[in-house]
Amino acid sequence: MREEGIPSGKTAIEGIQKDKRTFKNSRNSIMDKTMPAFLLFCAVISILTTVGIVYILFTETYHFFQKVPFKEFIASGTWSPLFEPKQFGIWPLLSGTLLITVIACLVAIPLGLAAAIYLSEYAPKAVRKVIKPILEVLAGVPTIVYGYFALTFMTPIIRVLFPDVGIFNALSAGIVVGIMIIPMVCSLSEDAMSAVPRSLRDGAYALGATKFEVALKIVVPAAFSGIVASSVLAFSRAIGETMIVTVAAGATPKLTANPFDSIQTMTAYIVQVSLGDTPHGTVEYGSIFAVGATLFLITFVLNIVAQYLAKRFREEY
Amino acid sequence: MNTIIEIDKLNLFYSDFHALRNVSLEIPEKAITAFIGPSGCGKSTLLRTFNRMNDMIQGTRIEGVCAIGGTDIYSDEVDVETLRKRVGMVFQQPNPFPKSIYDNIAYGPRLHGIKDRKKLDEIVETSLRSAALWEEVKDHLKRSAFSISGGQQQRLCIARALAVEPDILLMDEATSALDPISTLKIEELAQELKDRYTIVMVTHNMHQAARVSQQTVFFLNGEVVEYSDTEQLFSNPNDQRTEDYISGRFG
Amino acid sequence: MKEWKQDDRKRVANRRRMDTTLKLLFLAATSIGILALMVLIIDIVMDGLGHFTPDLFTNYPSRRPSSAGMKSAIVGSIYMLLIILPVSFVFGVGAAIYLEEYAKKNRLTRIFQLNISTLAGVPSIVYGILGLTLFVRWFMLERSLISGAFTMTLLVLPIIIVAAQEALKAVPKARRDASFALGATKWQTVSRSVLPSALPGILTGVILAMSRAIGETAPLVMIGALTYVAFLPEKLTDQFTVIPIQIYNWISRPQTEFHELAAAGIMVLLIMLIIMNITAVLLRNKFQKNI
Structure with a gap:
């Protein structure tokens, strides 16, 4: 029983090494490395949207106020x-x-x-x-x-x-x-x-x-x-x-x-x-x-x- | 001792589930009666029939008689609002309203038509004194009820129930969410209150029942197994199932 | 023991009368919303039924109401959907997966989250200004199908992200643990264990977002979806129109007959929306069974 159940040291190490090789699934490790970056990019789009809205609105508004006085904008009733x-x-x-x-x-x-x-x-x-x-x-x-x-x-x-x-x-x-x-x-x-x-x-x-x-x-x-x-x-x-x-x-x-x-x-x-x-x-x-x-x-x-x-x-x- | 609550062949169904089976009980006035038994044995359900809180669960059906002070509380003569004024309840978790301590106590009296400020002040003080909380909170009645500790909150809830001058106080595992010291305070309070009010308490804790109550009812599967003096029930139970339960063989 | 007092009964009866009165009042308020919906539908069907003919689907817009149709608008709306759907699905669900599965609970993630809920509250016309400047002018995509589709994608992204996050949150942690315990990597767990469970919920959210996109008018007016398009767009950079724009165009004409055409157009739009909503409800029911 004992001899059958526990393999000799050498074969056990070989077994582990063999297992180690099967762990390396190249496709998965590529996905696991690239996906987080892609997903982060998706999330960043929403930040960029906000940045875009704010940037566009305020730069163009700034240009507008160079032609029209800000005072007129907030003070005029027409x-x-x-x-x-x-x-x-x-x-x-x-x-x-x-x-x-x-x-x-x-x-x-x-x-x-x-x-x-x-x-x-x-x-x-x-x-x-x-x-x-x-x-x-x-x-x-x-x-x-x-x-x-x-x-x-x-x-x-x-x-x-x-x-x-x-x-x-x-x-x-x-x-x-x-x-x-x-x-x-x-x-x-x-x-x-x-x-x-x-x-x-x-x-x-x-x-x-x-x-x-x-x-x-x-x-x-x-x-x-x-x-x-x-x-x-x-x-x-x-x-x-x-x-x-x-x-x-x-x-x-x-x-x-x-x-x-x-x-x-x-x-x-x-x-x-x-x-x-x-x-x-x-x-x-x-x-x-x-x-x-x-x-x-x-x-x-x-x-x-x-x-x-x-x-x-x-x-x- | 006079009987205050009288239950005769009471059956209660939650849709298809037969939660109380043929329960008959007489609960004496101005004493503490404890309901014990394992989870789902029907002890809380029976407690909630005394103030008709079960009415709010859809599909509840009741047969038999449940009389308080000689009047069937499920008859047309009794308004559930008035019934609940006379049968107060304290819950498992302290549930103060998100209002000031004062307004928590005054909520009930105001509902029932008391508007006079002086009268309300008086009620708030007496109720808080009765609940042994007055000394601790009298200087900040305007503070939020959430600002006091859990044990104090539970005593506030007791004071809130007392403020509408009930005859009966139902305590539904009122100490199970509290620490041992707060629990002890509530137990002492119950002892004091029993001279003026009838108290029915549901408890998971057999030692509490033994410490506090005069009568104990043991429930199992929606049936009353044994009902007797607390001392008798714990020292010399008649039923084998009671003995098994109190000696910790199940539940 | 006190007796059951008679004056108590009177007071309780008063309080109960108050209770019933208020209940009826609340019910009446609730019914107004429902009534409004019914009136709206009846009004539209009565106005539009006469023009709800095959011509509406096969004819191009015309100056003569009798021969006007919305073929180009219907095709335009469908093309728009075909672009928005995959793009917003990939980016929206991607962002949701990042926030729910990968992102650490830190300040940055909170900013992401706050940003998304803020975006969901930005008026749609502001997205129109964004699209007009960003896609039409800076990217020089002109007033084209692709400009419109990108603008609408940005508009619906927050809706999809929030819905997908909810769906991902609803997947029990045990399912992830089970997958990890079998030796799966993070991405394997997400793609093979979490996503399939969350998919019906995500799809429900996506469909609802699409029904928002198909009825949205203001941003596309900004982009310059033309109202008189007597051709079908063939390339992404072609000019286009969509159903709500065509409806808007008809509404803004003074003649009653054009208003009736608008009502017929609304019927087409509502039917499309109903189909999408029913699909969403069916998916939701399936979803509730699975979890």
């Missing part, structure tokens, strides 16, 4: 780049964007939050299973479709109710942008509420609370930073929305808070310039980078705020 005298005050575009965004949030935040409370606290499983995919579909509808909806459905309704309103108005576009971001507010807030531990709800129920008391006094306060994060993200999304406002809100940069006015947002302005054949190197062409940089900065800050709030929320639970 945006008239396409006719003389040319003026580049960002405020009309900014106020147009803000008007749309505020209308959209007035629609989306209450509705989205209420829907989130319903789905997270009240809805039976079967109902959730039906409603959640529908909201996903709503979130996946292309914005150009919403634009069509705003122009051919929402606007006529508004014009029946308020006959003086023009075809292009902020209200119609704002409401439809709001409808577009409802699913976002709803699903992110619902995620936050679902993350509130079961035990907190149990604690409240055990004290004799009803469902709405648990929802409004325990779950919503506990999920508050997550809910705010979802609203901030939705706000940022509404600011960056392009096609709905291009189609339905008009092309008249105007410093106004009247929702029935035709206005122009920053995004719609960028589309307008790029549609016309504005040659590279002109001031008008440069202005899209200045507007784009403003847009990017605003949404960037909002996204960082939202991420910070969401992170704080995750750390709490």
Whole structure:
């Protein structure tokens, strides 16, 4: 037994050496050396994208500000780049964007939050299973479709109710942008509420609370930073929305808070310039980078705020 | 001793699973009754029928009678909100609300309609005193409930339950997440509270049951195997299965 | 023992009424979203059904609405997808594998991660500005199919990376350990053990990203996807148009008949999206069974 079981020293070493040779699988070692580098390259693309966006926006904006004084950009109340005298005050575009965004949030935040409370606290499983995919579909509808909806459905309704309103108005576009971001507010807030531990709800129920008391006094306060994060993200999304406002809100940069006015947002302005054949190197062409940089900065800050709030929320639970 | 909870031929099903089988029990007032048994024996399930927390699990079905103070708590006469006001519960993990210590205690009374600030202050103080926490937290009632230790949090949860003036306090393995010293404090507290409240506790820890309770119920597979005075059950069990369990042969 | 008091009952009844009222209110709010979707679909089908004919698929755009179609747009959209899909799949999944399987948990990785979530929040029009400057001008690819496809690839990459990371995270660690314990190398483990398990989840994410790409309009307007294209692109450097651009073009004309054409175009777009979404749901269900 012994002699058979343990081979003599020499053969054992030979065996190990033979094994060692089979370990060297040249194809695998090549893959294991090259793949990490390739994968790292893939990840670096996303960094390069950001670097590209920032570099392009800010160098071109810098060139723009050599032709147009920065002071005019932030102080003038007129945006008239396409006719003389040319003026580049960002405020009309900014106020147009803000008007749309505020209308959209007035629609989306209450509705989205209420829907989130319903789905997270009240809805039976079967109902959730039906409603959640529908909201996903709503979130996946292309914005150009919403634009069509705003122009051919929402606007006529508004014009029946308020006959003086023009075809292009902020209200119609704002409401439809709001409808577009409802699913976002709803699903992110619902995620936050679902993350509130079961035990907190149990604690409240055990004290004799009803469902709405648990929802409004325990779950919503506990999920508050997550809910705010979802609203901030939705706000940022509404600011960056392009096609709905291009189609339905008009092309008249105007410093106004009247929702029935035709206005122009920053995004719609960028589309307008790029549609016309504005040659590279002109001031008008440069202005899209200045507007784009403003847009990017605003949404960037909002996204960082939202991420910070969401992170704080995750750390709490 | 007067009986406060009366259970007669209680059967409970979670969908197809028969979780409680023909349970009949009478639990005395102003004493500590302990439920022991291995995991999944139905002891927590029975505890949760006393304040109808099982209602929230879809597919739960109950047959038989569960009466508190002579009224069937599953009848239409009883509102579950009022029931839970009278039957408080403390959970396995301390679960203070993400609010201040004060607001944690005041949450229950506010639900049940007390708005007067003075009255609330009074309730907060009495409840915290009853839970032996007042001296430790009286100077920072406005601080977050998460700022105190786990053992203090659990006593806060007890105070929160006491704040709505219950008759009965259910403790669902209330010390299993705590360190030995905090556990001891809660046990001492339970001893003090039993003069004023009926306490029913579920515990995994047989020594705890022996130390703290006057009555002990031993459950196995959803059935009551043995119910007697704690001393009797641990020193001289009637049933072979009880003896096997308390001598550590299973579970 | 206290009695069950009568005034307690009254107060509880009030609280319950409040509860029911709010529940109905919340339900109504939820229904508004669903209602909006239904109204939108009905509105579009009613407007567009008359133009939803074979002509729509076989004709080129025309100044006369009666004979206008979107053949070039449909073909353009399909070509775009055929380019975006493999490119974004390779780079997106590659980045996800790097971040989940290879990257150490350090500062650099956190920066990568933060960068990706930031990119996901950049407005699509900004990608248009990037594509216009980078691909059209600097790389001199002109206002071509390839410029548009590259721009859209950059736009959908963050979506794919995040989805693929989720799918990779969902693969149990035990599966990796089992592979390593059999003597597999890192890449063998990733490619033969982890990736196959995560693939349905990754594909779901990729399909959803494609459905985003196919409906996206703004960046391609920037790139200059032409709206009047009476030919099919033959090379990557040819000019092109896509379905949403064609729809936008029709919407921006004043005549109602063009609006109806736009509605018909939207029907085509929505049908494509529905098919993609159903595929994604089927894959997801398969995925949930496997893990």
